[in-house]
Structures are given as C-alpha cells and as structure tokens.
Amino acid sequence: MCGITGWVSYGADLRGFRNIVERMTHTMVSRGPDGYGVWIREHVALGHRRLAVIDPIGGRQPMIAETSGGAVAISYSGEIYNFTELREDLIGRGHVFKTQCDTEVALNGYIEWGESVAEYLNGMFAFAIWDERDAKLVLVRDRMGIKPLYYYTTGDGLLFGSEPKAIFANPLASKAVDADGLREMLASTKAPGCSPWKNVAEVEPGTTVTVTPAGTRTHTYWRLKALEHHDDRLATVNRIRELMADVVHRQLVADVPRCVLLSGGLDSSAITGLAALHLAEQGEELRTFSVDFDGYEANFRPTSVRLSPDAPYVRDMVNHVGSRHRNVMLDSSMVADLEVRRATIQARDAPNGWGDLDTSLYLLFKSIRTTSTVALSGESADEVFGGYPWFSEDLVQNSKTFPWMAMSKSRMTDPLAWLHPDLRNSLDIPTYIADQYSSAATSVDHLDDADELEQNMRTACYLHLTRFVRTLLDRKDRMSMATSLEVRVPFCDHRLVEYVYNTPWRLKRFDGREKSLLRHATKHVVPESISNRVKSGYPLTQDSAYVKILQQQARDIVAEPGALVFDLVDHSWLSKATSADGDIPSGVKAGINSVLDLYHWLEIYKPKLVLP
Known part of the structure; x- marks a missing residue:
C-alpha cells in the first residue's frame, strides 16, 4: 500500500519544479513510511511514498521500464492478488522481471495489454502510468473503489494524488468549496466522480482516465450488470464457500506481519x-484484534442498531480458532480527544461528523500498527449480501430514496438541524438527494422477467454497492493509511460481488434471515453463537462522559460568535445543544460532532467557501 501523486504539463518543463513535486509527495508520508521516490521528465513528474508489503527490497518506485519507443513509468498503490499467475503469463509472453513485486506485474501488464491491463487485475489498486511513447498519462482505479485517486485539471495538463492534500500542495490548485461541494459533503450520497472540493474530481471505480496533449478522456472498464443466475441453493452456497476460501487465501499473501479485524459479527468472524484454517495448514498462528470501550459490556444498553455487545462473541471466536488476540480498550477521553479528531479530519481531507466512529477506528488501527502491517477486514459484507436491517423493511423497499436515508426519515430524525437556516434553504439538500437517487436508480440494469420485489431489491443492492459502500471504503482507507496500516477487504473481490449481486433476492434470504448465503457458506469455520447472532453495528461508546466532553468542546465554539464556522452553523442550535442535560438524542450528538468537525476543518485547511 502506498501514496501516489504526479503532475502532467504539456506547456512547461517540469524538471525545474522538483521542489513542488517533493512537497506533493511528502503530504502522504503516512501512506508510505518505508520509501520515497520522484521521477521527472520534461512534461511529467511522478511521486511515490511506499508502504512495503510485497518484496520490500525490490519494489521501489516510481518503477521504470525502458522500451524501444521510450520509457514507461508507474507510480502504484495497492495490491494485485493474482499477480503470481499474471507474472507467469507475462514471462511466457517474453517479459523479463527484476523483482518479485506486484508493481512490476502492473507495469509489464500495461506494456503487454495497454490501458486494458485493469481488466486482468484482481485486487485493490490505484496507479498512474506515464507512457513516453505516446506522451500520455493513464490513471487506473480498481473496480470497487477500494483505493482512492483524485485529479485536478489544469490549463495544460493535470495534477493527481491518492488524496486531495497532495494536489493542494501544488500552487496551481485552489482549496475552494462551493455549493455543490457542500451539498455532497452534507448529503453523503457519494456522487460518482465528485469530491467536496471544487475542481477536484475522483477517478470513478472501474474507470481509467487518460491524459494526452489533445485532452482528457475516461473509460469505464467494469460496472455491475444484471445476469441470469442458474445455480440452485446448494450450488450457490458451495460456490460462495469456494470463492470466499480463495479470496481469503489470496489476501493473506504478504511479506510483513498480518492480522484480522475481529468484531464478533458474522462478517469478520x-x-x-x-x-x-488456511494459516493452520501452513503451520502459522493467526493474530486478531478488536476494539472495545471501558465499561461497555457491563453497562451495555441495546439500541435499534446495536443489539448486543461484541465482547462475548469475540471471545467465542477467539476460543474457536485459537488466535493470538488483543482487545484494544478505549475510553471517552481518548475518542473525544481534539488532537485525535484533527488527525482524522486531516486523514479524510474533509469534515464528516462521524465522531467516535472515526476516532475509535483511527486509534484501533494505530494500536494494530505496532505489531502488524496488513489487516483483513469484514467490511462490505452487508452491502454484498444485503445484511442491513432496512433491507427487510417494506418502508425502505418501496421508498423512492436511498434506503439508509429512508430509515433515518422513518425515525423522524433531522441530520441537518444544526445547519444555518439561510444556508439550509439555499442548498436545498432534499432536492439534491432526490436528484442523486433518480440518477443512481435509473442506471440499474434489470432482467426482463424480474418481478417488482426483485427489481426493488436489485436497486437497493446496487445503491449500496455503488454509493454506500464507497463511503465506508473511503473511511477505512483514510483511517488505516493515516496510521500506515494496510487494510484489505475480501468481500470486495469483484468475482464474489458479481456472483452474489446476481443471486435472486429470495435466495439471498432463503432461511428468512439476513445474509443467509454467507451464514451457510461459512458455518464450517464459525461457532454457532456467531452464526446465529443478529447483526449489531460497529460499536459506539455509551458513556455519558463522552457527550459531556463534546458539549464542553462545543461551548468553547459558542463563545466565539464571530467564528467562521457560524457561516455554516446555526449558533442558537449549538448553544441549546451544549446546555442540554441528561441523555441527549443521538441526532443532537451527531450534530455536535458535525459542528466540531467543521470548526477544525476550517482551521486546518482554511478553504475558500463559495457560498450560495
């Protein structure tokens, strides 16, 4: 895993701007603490920060291949899980390799197959290739959008980076946020290709962006399609079992210590x-990690989203597999610490208001990184297998909006009550969400003979796999790479995603429960207590001390009535929220977190706000 950045300028000689390229590269030191490289030619500059995972000695970047027509250079981030087979294929085609790393496979794959190289790769990746033979830059992103990649079009070329902060280190880029950026930031619809930053675009998942002197073009090499499913129940379960075993085996490959994130839920278990099972066959011991809060299990109060504490199920799973386990214990002061909040904001480049969802994950990853470099996660199983509670509710199945938002609306919570009334009216977030939903829903392919239920549920699955999951994957990437930890997501293997996506909804829930297929496909490796556990969301502290700390931090902001944040925030709402006693509603807590994020984001980034 690494951080990549670069600059293409067809109207300038970039050999005189090495200091700028180095600044761009340095912004991502946490993504790549193990190595640094810059490669510059007249019209291109590539930067790279390396987290060494495969072939630590041989995989230095940018990596260059000299051809008869000129140099081909790559700056690469990610992991290719089928690189061994591809390497053998390319050797058979006459390619000579100098390293054992997957980066060289991507580079030689491009030389062999051109821009279609992405179609051969199984993995999570984002990389840039400069092809001197045609004076072009090719940006490539994996199918599910596991690894991030952004770009900023200039008058004579383009800037790019794994994170916007790398782009902003170049004086050609302006840190501005306009009305559309605010809408995207507040609505959380994950509009394809968009970022909160004006003129900063995201390379869409499953897409290549090619830059030449003639301009920029994009090509979608992969998208979800509706296909007939011919397997019966038993064959489907067996196929998923086979795929899951293969995916996990591939994603355990690393030349550094690795582990698994264990929550005690079905997915991570x-x-x-x-x-x-796989490591035992190799004579190796598995390491597992989980996160918990002081007093959480003893004082747990069930909610509609979190029905049970994780700890008992984590113990069951650890006893079942005999892993070397560590429980990372946090308290309210740790997850509310302002320096930790600021670290998560800098990692994300934008405010999200996720509060302890972000800070606890950041602290978990930071702790894991002391002993492991790679972690496997159960992220995305709910999106792939339809595991969220709202998948089974008529309200959501028949609503004409994003399912996760319909659930919130049904509970009569207003996630933007804290927003300044004037800004709220001018942004008109409901219309923006409705437009985004319409655009997303109309892009879904359906089978001709699908009934209404199948169409509704395919649409719901599509929205989760192309919108909701990308928000979670971005969070996972940013929090992990801020601590120099590589997190892999087996459930995002495109073969598994395609297969399960095209399994009929009634088969996905054949036993009347969520994630029927996953439960039955993995029951041989999971204890019965976990196999039968009802889904419980990622834990949040229930300690009232956490909210009190948030309120005090917000009171300090209320005392600054001229603070820039009040161009966006309702001062009276915040004042009232900070003085509330007792158990405040979850929506108020979320609102305070949003305000705190905005306040510190404005202080750290000093963006130019172009308000409507």
Whole structure:
C-alpha cells in the first residue's frame, strides 16, 4: 500500500519544479513510511511514498521500464492478488522481471495489454502510468473503489494524488468549496466522480482516465450488470464457500506481519475462521484484534442498531480458532480527544461528523500498527449480501430514496438541524438527494422477467454497492493509511460481488434471515453463537462522559460568535445543544460532532467557501 501523486504539463518543463513535486509527495508520508521516490521528465513528474508489503527490497518506485519507443513509468498503490499467475503469463509472453513485486506485474501488464491491463487485475489498486511513447498519462482505479485517486485539471495538463492534500500542495490548485461541494459533503450520497472540493474530481471505480496533449478522456472498464443466475441453493452456497476460501487465501499473501479485524459479527468472524484454517495448514498462528470501550459490556444498553455487545462473541471466536488476540480498550477521553479528531479530519481531507466512529477506528488501527502491517477486514459484507436491517423493511423497499436515508426519515430524525437556516434553504439538500437517487436508480440494469420485489431489491443492492459502500471504503482507507496500516477487504473481490449481486433476492434470504448465503457458506469455520447472532453495528461508546466532553468542546465554539464556522452553523442550535442535560438524542450528538468537525476543518485547511 502506498501514496501516489504526479503532475502532467504539456506547456512547461517540469524538471525545474522538483521542489513542488517533493512537497506533493511528502503530504502522504503516512501512506508510505518505508520509501520515497520522484521521477521527472520534461512534461511529467511522478511521486511515490511506499508502504512495503510485497518484496520490500525490490519494489521501489516510481518503477521504470525502458522500451524501444521510450520509457514507461508507474507510480502504484495497492495490491494485485493474482499477480503470481499474471507474472507467469507475462514471462511466457517474453517479459523479463527484476523483482518479485506486484508493481512490476502492473507495469509489464500495461506494456503487454495497454490501458486494458485493469481488466486482468484482481485486487485493490490505484496507479498512474506515464507512457513516453505516446506522451500520455493513464490513471487506473480498481473496480470497487477500494483505493482512492483524485485529479485536478489544469490549463495544460493535470495534477493527481491518492488524496486531495497532495494536489493542494501544488500552487496551481485552489482549496475552494462551493455549493455543490457542500451539498455532497452534507448529503453523503457519494456522487460518482465528485469530491467536496471544487475542481477536484475522483477517478470513478472501474474507470481509467487518460491524459494526452489533445485532452482528457475516461473509460469505464467494469460496472455491475444484471445476469441470469442458474445455480440452485446448494450450488450457490458451495460456490460462495469456494470463492470466499480463495479470496481469503489470496489476501493473506504478504511479506510483513498480518492480522484480522475481529468484531464478533458474522462478517469478520467468517474472515477470521477462513484465515485461521488456511494459516493452520501452513503451520502459522493467526493474530486478531478488536476494539472495545471501558465499561461497555457491563453497562451495555441495546439500541435499534446495536443489539448486543461484541465482547462475548469475540471471545467465542477467539476460543474457536485459537488466535493470538488483543482487545484494544478505549475510553471517552481518548475518542473525544481534539488532537485525535484533527488527525482524522486531516486523514479524510474533509469534515464528516462521524465522531467516535472515526476516532475509535483511527486509534484501533494505530494500536494494530505496532505489531502488524496488513489487516483483513469484514467490511462490505452487508452491502454484498444485503445484511442491513432496512433491507427487510417494506418502508425502505418501496421508498423512492436511498434506503439508509429512508430509515433515518422513518425515525423522524433531522441530520441537518444544526445547519444555518439561510444556508439550509439555499442548498436545498432534499432536492439534491432526490436528484442523486433518480440518477443512481435509473442506471440499474434489470432482467426482463424480474418481478417488482426483485427489481426493488436489485436497486437497493446496487445503491449500496455503488454509493454506500464507497463511503465506508473511503473511511477505512483514510483511517488505516493515516496510521500506515494496510487494510484489505475480501468481500470486495469483484468475482464474489458479481456472483452474489446476481443471486435472486429470495435466495439471498432463503432461511428468512439476513445474509443467509454467507451464514451457510461459512458455518464450517464459525461457532454457532456467531452464526446465529443478529447483526449489531460497529460499536459506539455509551458513556455519558463522552457527550459531556463534546458539549464542553462545543461551548468553547459558542463563545466565539464571530467564528467562521457560524457561516455554516446555526449558533442558537449549538448553544441549546451544549446546555442540554441528561441523555441527549443521538441526532443532537451527531450534530455536535458535525459542528466540531467543521470548526477544525476550517482551521486546518482554511478553504475558500463559495457560498450560495
């Protein structure tokens, strides 16, 4: 895993701007603490920060291949899980390799197959290739959008980076946020290709962006398609079992210590069980990690989203597989610490208001990184297998909006109550969300003979796999790479995604429960207590002390009535929220977190706000 950045300028000689390229590269030191490289020619500059995972000695970047027509250079981030087979294929085609790393496979794959190289790759990746033979830059992103990649078009070329902060280190880029950026930031619809920053675009998942002297063009090499499913129940379960085993085996490959994130839920336990089984065959011991809060289990109060504490199920799974486990224990002061919040904001480049969802994950990853460099996660199983509670509710199945938003609306919570009334009216977030939903829903392919239920549920699955999951994957990437930890997501293997996506909804829930297929496909590696556990969301502290700390931090902001944040925030709402006693509603807590994020984001980034 690494950080990449670069600059293409067809109207300038970039050999005189090495200091700028170095600044761009340095912004991502946490993504790549193990190595640094810059490669510059007249019209191109590539920068790279390396987190060494495969072939630590041989995989230095940018990596260059000299051809008869000129140099081909790559700056690469990610992991290719089928690189061994591809390497053998390319050797058979006459390619000579100098390293054992997957980067060289991507480079030689491009020389062999051109821009279609992405179609051959199984993995998570974002990379840039400069082809001197045609004076062009090719940006490539993996199918599910696991690894991020952004770009900023200039008058004579383009800037790019794994994160916007790398782009902003170049004086050609302006840190501005306009009305559309605010809408995207506040609505959380994950509009394809968009970022909160004006003129900063995101390379869409499954897409290549090619830059030449003639301009920029994009090509979608992969998207979800509706295909007939011919397997019966038993064959489907068996196929998923086979795919899961293969995916986990591939994603355990690393030349550095690795582990599994274990929550005690079905998803992470399935990965844990499969990983333990495979490593036992190799004579190796599995490491597992979980996160918990002081007093959480003893004082747990069930909610509609979190029905049970994780700790008992984590113990069951650890006892089942015999892993070397560490429980990372946090308290309210740790997850509310302002320096930790600021670290998560800098990692994300934008405010999200996720509060302890972000800070606890950041602290978990930071702790894991002391002993492991690679972690496997159960992220995205709910999106792939339809595991969220709202998948089974008529309200959501028949609503004409994003399912996760319909659930919030049904509970009569207003996630933007804290927003300044004037800004709220001018942004008109409901219309923006409605437009985004319409655009997303109309792009879904359906089978001709699909009934209404199948069409509704395919649409719901599509929205989760192309919108909701990308928000979670971005969070996972940013929090992990801020601590120099590589997190892999087996459930995002495109073969598994395609297969399950095209399994009929009634088969996905054949036993009347969520994630029927996953439960039955992995029951041989998971104890019965976990196999039968009802989904419980990622834990949040229930300690009232956490909210009190947030309120005090917000009171300090209320005392600054001239603070820039009040161009966006309702001062009276915040004042009232900070003085509330007792158990405040979850929406108020979320609102305070949003305000705190905005306040510190404005202070750290000093963006130019172009308000409507």
